[in-house]
Amino acid sequence: MSVQEIECKTALSASTLPGLTYSLNPYRGCQHDCAYCYAPNVLRISREHWGDDLKVKKNIPVVLVHELKKKKPGVVGISTVTDPYQPLEQKYRLTRFCLEQLLQHDFPVHIQTKSALVIRDIDLLVRFSDSQVMFSIGTLHDDERRLLEPQASSIQDRVAAIVKCSKASLKTAVFFGPVYPTTTVEEIPRFLDVMKDAGAQEIWIDMLRLKPGVFENIQKALREDPKISQLFSKQMKKPMEYYTIIREEILKQGKERNLRIIDAF
Numbered sequence: 001m002s003v004q005e006i007e008c009k010t011a012l013s014a015s016t017l018p019g020l021t022y023s024l025n026p027y028r029g030c031q032h033d034c035a036y037c038y039a040p041n042v043l044r045i046s047r048e049h050w051g052d053d054l055k056v057k058k059n060i061p062v063v064l065v066h067e068l069k070k071k072k073p074g075v076v077g078i079s080t081v082t083d084p085y086q087p088l089e090q091k092y093r094l095t096r097f098c099l100e101q102l103l104q105h106d107f108p109v110h111i112q113t114k115s116a117l118v119i120r121d122i123d124l125l126v127r128f129s130d131s132q133v134m135f136s137i138g139t140l141h142d143d144e145r146r147l148l149e150p151q152a153s154s155i156q157d158r159v160a161a162i163v164k165c166s167k168a169s170l171k172t173a174v175f176f177g178p179v180y181p182t183t184t185v186e187e188i189p190r191f192l193d194v195m196k197d198a199g200a201q202e203i204w205i206d207m208l209r210l211k212p213g214v215f216e217n218i219q220k221a222l223r224e225d226p227k228i229s230q231l232f233s234k235q236m237k238k239p240m241e242y243y244t245i246i247r248e249e250i251l252k253q254g255k256e257r258n259l260r261i262i263d264a265f
Contacts, residue, residue: 001031001052003088008057011064011098012071018264020110021074023081024064026094028055031086032114032152035221036178039081041211051151054088061097068105075108075130085115087151099124112136112175114152116161122168132171134204135162139180140191144228147221148180159198166199177206177264179246181235182228188249192257205250206264207243210236 012022030039033051040047078084084095099121102109108130111118118133125131135158139145142155153161165172174195183191195203215236222229235242247263254261 001054003054003056005056005058007059008063010067011060012067012076015077015080017077017080019075020077020080022071023077023079024060024084024098025079025082026057026060026084026092026098027079027082027086027088028057029053030082031088032083033150034114034152035148035218036208036214038209038211038214041213042081047213047217056088056092057094058092060094061101064098064101068101068107073105073107075110076102078109078111080112083113083115083152084111085113085117087117089115089117096121096124103127110134114149114158116153116157119161119164122165122170125165125170126168132173133165134173134175135200136175136177137195138176138178139183140187140194141180141182143225144180144182147225147228148218150221159194162195162198162200172198172200173202173204174200175204175206175264176250177204178208179205179243181208181232181239181242183246185245185249188246188253192250192253192259196257196259200259202260202262203250203254204262204264205247207239207247208236210239 012024015021015023029050031051031054040050078095089095103124106129109128110132112134114136137155137158140155145155162172218232219229222232251261
């Protein structure tokens with residue numbers, strides 16, 4: 001793994017994602033190395049090196065200090081093309097340093113992560129007037145997670161982190177996306193029950209989107225489990241048809257549980 005410390009020129013970038021004004025990404029590249037990640041396509045980075053060629057924006061908290069004096073208040077998405085709590089954050093603490101600066105101006109923050117490390121910063125997050133932590137969870141099967149999200153926190157640890165954030169009275173949500181193509185209609189009630197019981201207030205949903213190179217990367221990650229690989233391949237022949245069925249069931253079961261279901265895109 002290659003880790004390079006770099007200097008950035010900007011901290012807050014304008015965001016076109018729903019509900020976000022700005023995006024803040026302390027790292028370039030991501031150790032979680034999820035097989036289906038779209039970020040390499042967005043940033044035009046070789047997928048082959050995405051998980052082990054990492055850039056640390058060491059000066060981003062300082063840049064952020066200057067920008068916050070000039071920027072209009074708006075919701076800051078942390079992060080949008082990397083995970084702000086990937087393992088590097090334990091050493092560099094850039095996400096925490098940036099949160100400290102955002103808190104000084106009380107900019108609303110929306111965090112999305114696959115890491116339980118976020119609970120380290122609960123002490124800061126509870127002091128914001130408006131903050132939300134969203135955990136990306138695409139399956140309840142951790143054996144599948146290990147294949148496709150090899151360096152991310154386990155599903156069990158993520159659910160436990162939701163509980164801790166919820167008990168601290170933070171707004172919590174789950175990004176059920178991409179929905180793993182192994183998910184069956186029969187599994188939806190249990191998934192929603194687990195997330196609601198943990199304290200999630202919203203469930204955002206999205207399908208697996210096959211950007212160039214993504215399907216091939218998934219097949220590579222799943223080669224040690226031919227059964228799962230075959231199921232993925234089968235569902236991906238007609239992805240919209242499969243997802244429409246799953247989405248309808250999520251909406252139905254969510255309504256029965258008084259859970260807010262939101263289409264991410």
